[in-house]
Amino acid sequence: MTDPRTTTAPLLFAGDVYCDLVMAGIDLPQPGTEVYADSFTITPGGVANRAVAAARVGAPTRLLSRLGDDPLGRHVHALLDAETALDTSWLEHVPGHQSPVTVALTGAHDRSFLTYQERLGHLELPEDHGPVAATHVGVGSEVPPWVARLRAEGTTVVGGVGWDPTGEWSSDVLHRLGQVDVLVANDVEAMRYTRTDDPVAAARALTPYVALAVVTRGPAGVVAAGDEAPGGIVEVPAPRVAVVDPTGAGDVFAATFMAAAAYGWDLATRLRFAALCASVSVTGFGGAASAPTLGELPAHAARLAPDDDWSFLPRTAPAPLSA
Template identity: 50%
Template sequence: MPPSVPAPTGPAAPTGAETGVETDVVFGGTVFCDLVMSGTPLPGPGEEVFADGFALVPGGTANRAVATARLGMRTGISAVLGDDVLGEHVRTVLDREPGLDLRWLQRAPGRQTPVTVAVTNEHDRGFITYEEDGTGVPQQWPGALPSARAAHVGIARPLPGWVGRLRAAGTTVFGGVGWDGTGTWSPQVLRHAEEVDVFVLNDLEALNYTRTGSVEEAARVLTRHVRTVVITQGRDGVTALDAGAEGAASLVRVPAVPVRAVDPTGAGDVFTAGLMTGTVLGWDLRTRVAFAGLAATSSVRSLGGSLSAPRPGELLEFLAETAPEGDWSTVRDWLQGTATLQPT
């Protein structure tokens, strides 16, 4: 974090760090090189369609890492890229982001960097992905673990051992999943959720994994495995449930901020980054969810997941333009203070 940006006011950093490196948030996951085509549907068999926008940007875990760094969090990222030209491009772009620590970003000799082609329009998006073994989520953290207030990891597969070490040191661990192309929606994923503190997923994922018929029912099933569940619902907003202590559950519903979408790619990642930022800052669940939704909605107005991640000044302007209902005083005060001090 640049020295002029105020430090987070939430809980103190964990004391069980294995090195002197201190961060606010860390991410371990797959970093893609995203080729984004906007303003067009996917072509049918034998068809050719023309996009009205194009971007070549870091994606996947990089979306979340860039988003938290732009919000002023000291951010670390651990991932394995290929040693190809796309991996070099991704590294170069990420290196331009102030507050983003790349010391744990590795390169795998002879491997292709994971690639996703995203075809998007204002209503929907589709993806084609290529990924090789030897890239993606690091099973071993390279070197000593940093201290971190919050961390994020995918839980579709067994979690790397370093996640448990971070959690034992006091880090709040967030878990996420992606679309299950096999259609099995394995219950094993829910057992993996027991190894994290906050589970963030979309409504389709929640309904499929729990075999339930409503988002609220799905949230209640999921809190049998993890204390806090946050389910995004696109234009229908967000539902969050904190099981609390001794059964004192807290259910929160926050509507979406209406906006015309240009590219929804990475909006869920920006949402997660906002949620983690609010957690580091010590905000209550409703404020965290509302702030995360504001950041995600702001990001869909331009092209590319990591490119469109907003900074505090942009969010302050967006909040003034949209004037969403509810009490935004905590968010507004923080945005004003951070936007004034944070370099662009």
């Protein structure tokens, strides 16, 4: 087992927090009809998926976001406050604002979302933010100016691209990758932005733009290309699981991959750790609600992939920098 570092600076996740209403085990209703779900849960969503996932595997984590002062927003805030290692002191309540709400309809083979959101202005990073080990930003649109300031201070910046509803998959996004150190994208996103038809080819095509490109492939695992990859490419399988709800699995992967940096592991080990966490998350409902804790991982690993060597999994988390 690899010993964790003595102390580590926190991870920072900034963005919109949603109240996710997840209904599972259904097919989409036809107009004028009603269907009944097999199960239901209320869970924090949006950027909270990443923040909760990182905190649950022991990474000191800060959340920069806003919620309304409505009942749903206060309920979500209470759920986030209950997460060990998650600092919600930068989670603001905006008077009169309705917190974003997403209804996720999950069936055996597909999922759909219905969202209501009232837009607010850009988030600003507090001046007294202190050291930040890594942060995650979306590069599908303009990157906030404070990200460059953090990067200049030594923070690792991890980018995500997200789905392009316009269908253009503009090359402008690729050129914004120079503002981040690592890209984590799913295979569809990566292939469409690079105009390739294979995830490995997509990962290679991204390396002129970013030092490390990580492309997730769902049940097929993950591939990474770039400076850290021996021979230019690292491929890691995903444990086989019965998928209940894939909502937020990509967020769980990205966040736990970031958290894994505190242990000094090589790239392949960090990818295995994140793939294990993501595979656990799809066996439950909602991204944040089903993210595993550090203490649960050895048992999950022994159950999901008993023939693999999981001796590297830590039993204790790195202490926060202030400890």
